[in-house]
Structure formats: C-alpha cells, structure tokens
Amino acid sequence: GERKHVSGVVLSNSCDIDLSNRRALIPRMIFSPLISVTHYRARLSKSGMADKKIEDHLSAIRQQVVTNIFHLPAMSYGPEESIILLDGIHVQPVNMFLEGSRSRLFRLSQVAFYAFLLKLSIHFTRMQEGVKRFPEANAS
Numbered sequence: 001g002e003r004k005h006v007s008g009v010v011l012s013n014s015c016d017i018d019l020s021n022r023r024a025l026i027p028r029m030i031f032s033p034l035i036s037v038t039h040y041r042a043r044l045s046k047s048g049m050a051d052k053k054i055e056d057h058l059s060a061i062r063q064q065v066v067t068n069i070f071h072l073p074a075m076s077y078g079p080e081e082s083i084i085l086l087d088g089i090h091v092q093p094v095n096m097f098l099e100g101s102r103s104r105l106f107r108l109s110q111v112a113f114y115a116f117l118l119k120l121s122i123h124f125t126r127m128q129e130g131v132k133r134f135p136e137a138n139a140s
Helices: 037-046 051-062 094-099 110-125
Strands: 008-010 028-036 069-072 082-085 090-093
Touching (some): 028 037, 028 094, 037 051, 037 082, 051 069, 069 110, 090 094
Antiparallel strands (some): 008 028, 028 090, 069 082
8 A cells, every 4th residue: 555656668558548538537647667687586596596597587588579578678868777567557537636746757759659559459359368258159
C-alpha cells in the first residue's frame, strides 16, 4: 500500500484517462514502473542467481525474447537502459496520478511502439500456448 513516486510507462489510452471526459466513476490509470537494468541485475544477483545466468537472461531480455519483459535501450534524451515488467502492472485512480509532479521522459518511436504492442499482445493473450479455445462444432 505504500505509494512512491516512480518513473513508469502509462499503458492506458490517453483519452481513457483524460479528466475532461466525464465519467460516472473516476477512471483508473494502468502503468508499469520503469526498472533500470542495473537495479534489475542487482536484484537477480541478490537472489543468488549465478553471474553467467544473469548475463544470459539480460541478453535474452535485450533481444526481446523474454515475453513478460520489454527492454528499453539507454537513450540520450531519456532514462538509462531499462525494462518494463509486463507482469508488474499497477492501477491507480487518475486523479492521484495528476496530483503529483510529472513529466514525459520519452516517447516510443513508431517501430518501438509496434514492438511494444506485439509484446503486450503476446503477454496478455498467450497466443503461442497452442490451447484450443473453441470446442469443435460436431463434438458430442
């Protein structure tokens, strides 16, 4: 329940969280904190993971192979090399988000935006599971 000011990625559509759009209830904003790769590496090391395994895992993250993590390379105009944990999403009322000081750190390029959409789709739909979702029409 502790609230901290963190850098993060807003996942909600901007029109969905615009307070000028009247709603019966206060809309909620969906976001995921940005975690620096340096901090993530330290957490993995503290958990007892071997250095070689950490480097292999970080390499897979950088290649966008890990389905629940989106990698953001270091940007000259933005944060250091970071990750977004797609299974570490938070929700809060929009008015709480708007109360604090905030500024845009970066905006994804068109290519990065589509890569992010693809990663979100894979993570939330699990298309690669191979689960048959609909029973056969003639099944008895």
